Amino acid sequence: PGSFDSSAIQTKWQARWAEADPFRAGGDEDTRPRKYVLGMFPYPSGDLHMGHAENYAYVDAVARFWRHRGYNVLNPIGWDSFGLPAENAAIKGGAGSDPREWTYNNIDQHKKSFREFGSSYDWSRVLHTSDPEYYRWNQWLFQRLYERGLAYRKQSAVNWCPNDQTVLANEQVVDGHCERCGAEVVKKKLTQWYFKITEYADRLLDDLNQLEGFWPHKVLQMQRNWIGRSVGADIDFEIEGRAEKISVFSTRPDTLHGATFMVVAPDSDLAAELAAGSSSAVRMRFQDYLDTVQKSSDIERQSTDRPKTGVFLDRFAINPINGERLPIWAADYVLADYGHGAVMAVPAHDQRDLDFARAFDLPVKVVVDTTAPVTGAIPVIELDDDGVPIDPLGDEDLEALDPVRTGVALTGDGRLINSGSLNGLSKRNAITRAIEELSAAGNGRAAKSYRLRDWLISRQRFWGTPIPMIHTSDGRIVPVPDEQLPVRLPDATGLDLKPKGTSPLGGATEWVNTVDPETGEPALRDADTMDTFVDSSWYFLRFLAPTDAAQPFPTAEAAKWAPVDSYIGGVEHAILHLLYARFITKVLFDMGLVDFTEPFTSLINQGMVLLDGSKMSKSKGNLVEFASSMTDPGADAVRVAIAFAGPVEDDINWEDVSTTGAQKFLARALRVASDVASPTDVVWAEGDSALRRVTHRLWADVVGLVEQSKFNVVVARLMELVNATRKAIDSGAGPADAAVREAAEAVAMILDLFAPHTAEEMWEILGYEPFVGVVPWRQADPTLLVEESVTAVVQVNGKVRGTLTVPAKISGDELEARARADEKVRRAIGDRDITRVVVRAPKVVSFTVS
Numbered sequence: 001p002g003s004f005d006s007s008a009i010q011t012k013w014q015a016r017w018a019e020a021d022p023f024r025a026g027g028d029e030d031t032r033p034r035k036y037v038l039g040m041f042p043y044p045s046g047d048l049h050m051g052h053a054e055n056y057a058y059v060d061a062v063a064r065f066w067r068h069r070g071y072n073v074l075n076p077i078g079w080d081s082f083g084l085p086a087e088n089a090a091i092k093g094g095a096g097s098d099p100r101e102w103t104y105n106n107i108d109q110h111k112k113s114f115r116e117f118g119s120s121y122d123w124s125r126v127l128h129t130s131d132p133e134y135y136r137w138n139q140w141l142f143q144r145l146y147e148r149g150l151a152y153r154k155q156s157a158v159n160w161c162p163n164d165q166t167v168l169a170n171e172q173v174v175d176g177h178c179e180r181c182g183a184e185v186v187k188k189k190l191t192q193w194y195f196k197i198t199e200y201a202d203r204l205l206d207d208l209n210q211l212e213g214f215w216p217h218k219v220l221q222m223q224r225n226w227i228g229r230s231v232g233a234d235i236d237f238e239i240e241g242r243a244e245k246i247s248v249f250s251t252r253p254d255t256l257h258g259a260t261f262m263v264v265a266p267d268s269d270l271a272a273e274l275a276a277g278s279s280s281a282v283r284m285r286f287q288d289y290l291d292t293v294q295k296s297s298d299i300e301r302q303s304t305d306r307p308k309t310g311v312f313l314d315r316f317a318i319n320p321i322n323g324e325r326l327p328i329w330a331a332d333y334v335l336a337d338y339g340h341g342a343v344m345a346v347p348a349h350d351q352r353d354l355d356f357a358r359a360f361d362l363p364v365k366v367v368v369d370t371t372a373p374v375t376g377a378i379p380v381i382e383l384d385d386d387g388v389p390i391d392p393l394g395d396e397d398l399e400a401l402d403p404v405r406t407g408v409a410l411t412g413d414g415r416l417i418n419s420g421s422l423n424g425l426s427k428r429n430a431i432t433r434a435i436e437e438l439s440a441a442g443n444g445r446a447a448k449s450y451r452l453r454d455w456l457i458s459r460q461r462f463w464g465t466p467i468p469m470i471h472t473s474d475g476r477i478v479p480v481p482d483e484q485l486p487v488r489l490p491d492a493t494g495l496d497l498k499p500k501g502t503s504p505l506g507g508a509t510e511w512v513n514t515v516d517p518e519t520g521e522p523a524l525r526d527a528d529t530m531d532t533f534v535d536s537s538w539y540f541l542r543f544l545a546p547t548d549a550a551q552p553f554p555t556a557e558a559a560k561w562a563p564v565d566s567y568i569g570g571v572e573h574a575i576l577h578l579l580y581a582r583f584i585t586k587v588l589f590d591m592g593l594v595d596f597t598e599p600f601t602s603l604i605n606q607g608m609v610l611l612d613g614s615k616m617s618k619s620k621g622n623l624v625e626f627a628s629s630m631t632d633p634g635a636d637a638v639r640v641a642i643a644f645a646g647p648v649e650d651d652i653n654w655e656d657v658s659t660t661g662a663q664k665f666l667a668r669a670l671r672v673a674s675d676v677a678s679p680t681d682v683v684w685a686e687g688d689s690a691l692r693r694v695t696h697r698l699w700a701d702v703v704g705l706v707e708q709s710k711f712n713v714v715v716a717r718l719m720e721l722v723n724a725t726r727k728a729i730d731s732g733a734g735p736a737d738a739a740v741r742e743a744a745e746a747v748a749m750i751l752d753l754f755a756p757h758t759a760e761e762m763w764e765i766l767g768y769e770p771f772v773g774v775v776p777w778r779q780a781d782p783t784l785l786v787e788e789s790v791t792a793v794v795q796v797n798g799k800v801r802g803t804l805t806v807p808a809k810i811s812g813d814e815l816e817a818r819a820r821a822d823e824k825v826r827r828a829i830g831d832r833d834i835t836r837v838v839v840r841a842p843k844v845v846s847f848t849v850s
C-alpha cells in the first residue's frame with residue numbers, strides 16, 4: 001500500500017540525525033526554558049517488543065512536542081541492566097558464561113532498534129546500571145543511608161522460594177506461590193539489609209496530594225493503599241504472670257468495653273513467650289499450630305472467607321478500662337508484623353473477631369448501638385445516681401441486629417452503650433474520649449500504624465550491585481570507605497551461579513576475602529547484592545551527567561533540569577518503582593542535594609499492548625517482533641497506528657491496530673506535500689479560507705490535545721487535515737493555492753510527533769532545510785477561528801416571519817430559543833398558542849400557532 005518507500009526514508013533520516021545530532025539537550029548557552037522528558041528505562045531482556053514501541057512512541061511524541069514549543073528538551077535513554085534474567089541466561093549457558101555478555105549484547109540490539117524507531121534521544125547521555133561507573137553510586141548512596149540510620153540489618157521472616165533459592169518481595173508471591181516458578185513459598189528467618197522507608201511513610205503519603213491532577217488518580221490511590229496509614233491508639237494490657245504489659249494497636253479504642261478476648265500472632269515472639277509460660281499440653285498444641293501457619297502467606301491469612309483457626313494459650317490479659325479478664329488466643333488472622341502483632345478482640349464490632357468468636361464460642365458484647373442516629377440532635381442522655389450516663393436504648397432494639405445470630409459484625413456508626421463514661425457518644429467522639437481517658441490513666445496513647453514495611457534490599461544473587469560492607473573477624477560490620485568504591489563485581493567465569501540460598505559471590509574466594517579497613521586484619525565482604533529497584537530509584541538524576549566521576553550527579557545540574565517534567569511508563573510500576581524513587585528523592589532532599597521532594601512532576605501511564613487479549617510478553621510467546629516491523633510496515637506506520645489505536649491509558653489489542661491504514665495515511669500525507677505547487681514565500685492570507693480554517697483550528701487545538709495526552713485525537717485531526725488538503729488540491733483551490741502549502745506544512749510539523757521520518761521527508765519536499773523536528777510550531781490566526789455563520793429562517797404557520805444569523809454548529813434547542821426571542825417572530829405569534837414546533841438546525845424553525 002502507498003506509493004513510498006518507507007525503508008529508504010527511514011535510512012536516510014536516521015543517518016542525517018546521527019550525523020547532525022539535532023536532539024542533544026542544550027547546555028548553559030541555551031537560553032530556552034527547559035523540559036525534562038523521560039520514559040521509564042527498559043530492561044534489556046531480548047529485543048524490544050510492541051509494548052516498548054507504545055511506551056517509547058509516546059515518550060518521543062512528548063519530547064518532540066516540547067521542542068516544537070520552544071523548549072530546550074532533555075530526553076535521555078539508558079538501561080536497567082542488572083537482574084535475574086541475565087543471570088538465568090548465564091546459568092543456562094553453562095560454565096564460563098557471564099551475564100555481562102547477554103546483557104550488553106541485548107543493549108546493543110536495543111540501541112539499534114531505538115535508532116530505527118526514530119526516537120529523538122540525546123545519545124550523549126546513555127547509561128547502563130550494570131556499569132561500575134553507575135553502580136558505584138548505588139554503593140555511595142547505600143553508605144549515605146547507612147550513616148543516617150536508614151540502612152540497617154535485621155533478622156525477620158521473609159518470603160523464600162525453595163526452588164529459586166532466593167528471597168521474594170511480597171508482590172512476587174501469588175496465592176502463596178512463587179510468581180516466577182510456581183513453587184510454594186515458605187517463610188524463612190534471615191538477616192538481611194533493609195532501607196528504612198517507613199521513616200518516610202507520612203511524607204510519602206502526604207506529598208501525594210501535591211501530585212493530584214498530575215498523576216493518574218488510580219496510581220495515587222494505589223500508593224496510598226500501599227502505605228496504608230491507619231489512625232487509632234496503642235492500648236496497654238496487663239498480662240497475668242508477666243511483668244511487662246502488652247500493647248495492641250486499635251483503630252477503635254471506643255469499643256474497649258466490648259473486648260472479650262485477646263489474640264496474638266502465632267508467629268510472633270510474644271506468642272512463643274506466652275506459650276512457653278503455659279502447660280506442656282498448650283505448648284504442644286501451639287507448636288503444631290505454628291507449623292501449619294508457617295506454610296501460609298499473609299494474603300491467605302487475611303482472607304475473610306477462610307475458616308478461622310487458633311489455639312487458646314491459657315493465659316489472661318486485664319482490660320485496662322474495666323479490669324475484666326480476657327483469655328489470650330493465638331490465631332493466624334493476626335499478623336506478626338502489623339501494629340504490635342496482637343489485637344484486643346471486639347467480636348460485636350469487628351468481622352474477623354466475630355467469625356473467630358463464633359467458631360470458638362467466645363463471648364460477644366455489643367457496645368455501639370448502630371441503630372441510634374448520630375447526626376442531627378444529640379439524644380438527651382440521662383445520668384444515673386453516680387452520674388454515669390444510662391444506655392440510651394433498650395436491649396430489645398438491638399436484638400434484631402444480634403451479631404451472634406446474624407453472623408454480621410456491627411461496624412457502622414452509632415451511639416456507645418454498655419461503656420460507662422463513653423455511653424451516648426458517637427463513634428468519633430467516643431474514640432477521642434477513650435484516647436483521652438487512656439492517656440490520663442497512662443494505659444494508652446494516640447497512635448498510627450502503616451501497612452508499609454521497610455524495604456528489604458538484600459538479594460542472594462550475582463548480577464547486581466555488591467553491598468559495600470565488610471564483616472570483620474571480630475564480628476563488626478563496617479562500610480567500605482568511599483575512596484575504595486566501587487566494589488566491582490568479579491568475573492562470573494568459574495563461579496557457580498546456580499541458586500543455592502547464599503550469594504554466588506561467596507564462592508569468589510579472591511573477591512570475598514578482604515581486609516578490615518580500620519585494622520588491616522583479614523575480613524569478608526558482604527556477598528549479597530542490592531535489589532535492582534535501588535538502581536532505578538535515582539537514575540533520572542544520573543542522566544544529568546552520566547560520566548561524572550566525582551559525584552552521583554551535580555547538584556547545579558539537578559537544580560536546572562530536575563524534577564522530571566513528564567515521566568512516561570507502564571502502570572506495572574505504579575507502586576514499587578515510583579514509591580522507591582519518591583523515597584530516595586526525599587532522602588536526597590534531606591541531604592541538601594536536590595531542591596525538590598517529588599521526582600516526577602507529571603506521570604503518564606500507557607495501557608498494555610495485548611495479543612489475543614493477553615499481555616504481549618516474551619514468557620507468553622506472543623510477541624510481535626519489533627525488529628522486523630521496523631522494515632515492514634515501518635517505524636512511522638507502527639507509531640502512527642499505535643497512537644491512533646485509542647487513548648493512551650487504554651490497553652490496545654494488537655489485532656485492532658491497523659498498520660496498513662497508517663501506511664496509507666502516511667503515503668497520502670507525503671503525496672500532498674509533493675503536489676504543493678506554490679513557492680515557499682507565499683502570502684498565507686491569500687489562501688483559500690475554508691482550508692485555512694481547518695489548518696488553524698488544528699493549530700488552536702493541538703497544544704491542549706497533546707498536553708492532555710490525547711494523541712489519538714491529534715492523529716485523527718491530522719487525517720482530517722490531509723483529506724481537506726487533498727480535496728483543495730484536486731477539486732477546489734488547486735495545488736498552487738497558498739492555503740495548500742500552509743496546510744501541508746502544518747501536517748509536516750505536527751506529524752513529526754508520530755512519524756518523524758515521513759515528516760522530515762515532507763519538509764524537504766516542501767523546500768526547507770532540515771530538521772522539521774526542531775522547527776517552532778505556528779500560532780493559530782484568531783480571525784480564522786471565528787465560527788462560520790449561516791442564515792436561519794423562522795416561519796409562523798408557513799410564512800417566513802424572520803431571519804437569524806447563527807453559528808453553523810448551533811444546536812436545535814439553541815436555535816429554537818433564539819427564534820422565540822426574536823422580536824419580529826414574537827409579534828407574528830402575538831398571544832396565540834404554539835401547538836407545534838419543527839426545528840432543522842441550523843436552517844429552519846417552523847412554528848404552528850392556533
Ligand code: ANZ
Pocket residue numbers: 229230249250251252255265333334335336337338339340341342343344345346348349350449
Ligand atoms: C479493636 C477493634 C474493634 C478493631 C473494632 C477494629 C474494629 P487497619 O484499619 O487495617 O489498620 N489489628 C491490629 N493489629 C493487627 C494485626 N497485627 N493483625 C491483624 N489485625 C490487627 O486495622 C486495624 C485494626 O486491625 C485494629 O483495630 C485491630 O482490630 C486489628 F470494632 O482493634 B481493631
